[in-house]
Amino acid sequence: MNWELLLQAIVLGILTGGVYALMASGLTLIFGIMRVVNVAHAAMIVTAAYVSWLLYKNYNLDPIASIVIVMPVFFVAGALTQRLILRRLDGRDVTLTVLVTFGFAIILEGLQGSIWSSSFQAINTSYSLNSFEVGGIYVPLIRLISAGAALLILGALFVLLVRSNLGRAIRATTQDPRTAALVGVNVEHVTMLAFAIGVSLAAAGGPLLGMLFAFYPATHWLWIGKLLAIVVLGGMGSLTGTFVAAMILGLAEQIAVVFLPLDWAPLVFYGVLFGILVVRPRGLFGATARESL
């Protein structure tokens, strides 16, 4: 047993887990408010990664800085999508909404493939290979920066949800839309804004994904599996649960890489996903009584 290697894995796991938490937060938020799995969530993240990659390639814009651009753009796109398409499916069979998000995922994947081909891309900044050493542990600079950026955005989300009126309205609608409507929440409007926030959180994850991992149009299938494992482990719809689950799975993945060949690492996520569904379908923090699709 190589303890240094294990310690190294723990540090990497925590840093990666922070980024996973950001990517999964939007998925959880959207599920909480709409009771629908946004199948296109990872495809949206990969789309934002492509946008950030283009901005870096053409304008030399740092991927971290591009978060400031992709978030508002995706927010508007998300609001329009919810208002023009998803809202029309309100009150109909929920499976139809899931199928529409499946359609979105396919369209995004196909468009990316048509425009930028199916080959691997990555955002390689001037500092991508830099790292520093603390007590024998190597910390890659981009892992630290991206974890920092992810935590900052998650912190802002937390403040928004806890402190603002919109946040209270979102939480009330997530708990019970009828009661929220009774006490004066404009549920339709709040649902649209929450969906848009969820999409912009996906957008924020894009540049970080592009910096840390290689990506291509079909990668979103790998990522949606990882994110769903996190969201299910955390108890569908619980943001705190999602954060803890992201840390657990980030750590588990890095530690698994110490023992397993790299190819098998994704199976950690699927193993946990299927295991949780068998043993405790509500997840670690799940207490949602409402039935959904």
Added chain:
Amino acid sequence: MGARRIVPFVALALFLILPIFVREGFYLDLLLFTFMYAAMSVGWDIMGGYAGYVSLGTAGFFGIGSYAAGLLVVHYGIPVFVSAPFIGLFAALIGAGLGWVSLRSRGTSFVIVTLTFTYVVQLLALNLRGITGGSSGLYLPLLALPAEFVILPFYYSMFALLVVAILVSLAIRRSKFGLGLIAIREEEGKADGSGVNTSLYKILAFAISVSFAGVAGALHAQYLNYMDPDLAFELIITLSVIIMSLVGGRGTVWGPVLGAFIIQPLSVYLIYLAPSGIAGQVHLVALGVVLVLVVMFLPDGIIPTFETWRAGRSKPGRASLADEQVPGVAS
């Protein structure tokens, strides 16, 4: 009504004797793929239409069928036409296992499990190099037949698969089991309360539903004499099967068949028209757009919409009932 009952028998006879007159590989190939997709779509509809549980995992079962057939041929010399029924059974067992994981309760588990399942099996096919050949794929021995006849066994076996799928779907539709599935779709809580063993019904329906994808995958693998993890688990399979069922009419026996006969030729034509380098990608985008449009504007599909329209014309009083919208709950 009489004329409509004859149509399936006429079609049956027509497709049986068609290869005598049509010798062109292109048309037989097109029909063969249409039969294959129609069979899988009829299967999908048993779960997605009757019980109302949408599966996003058809490609996973298709791929399992492909690999099971391929490995049996390559390692044990068992021909696909012998192993295919057992492979259908094997796929059903795996379906029952997945169903056990995700269908015991109501909720989102089923979508999540079927969505991630395809990726898991694909990963296994890629990583278990020693058995599956990994990303370089698996070659199957060619059938010892003259070139002009080599397509016929596949044409007839895919057609047989479709006929079996339709018969199974008809039988379920007319049985107590089928009524139970429809009750689950309409109001699962009440179905449970009125004595339907909902978990068992759903798991059974899913197992039957995916067996057709398993057999289709097996036959397809031998037809191409080759498989690899990309080909066997193609997303297009899952997507096409869902769209076909939705277009023709979810929850009907003939809807998915009609959908397949509309969508598959159009898909082939689109791939022919699109620039060759990105034809696959253009196909994806087009199918994605069709899926969104159908859900938005034709959610019931052609057959139910047409029947509602006809009922509305002959009995004006019924139309308002059929058109009644369920008011939004959450909004």
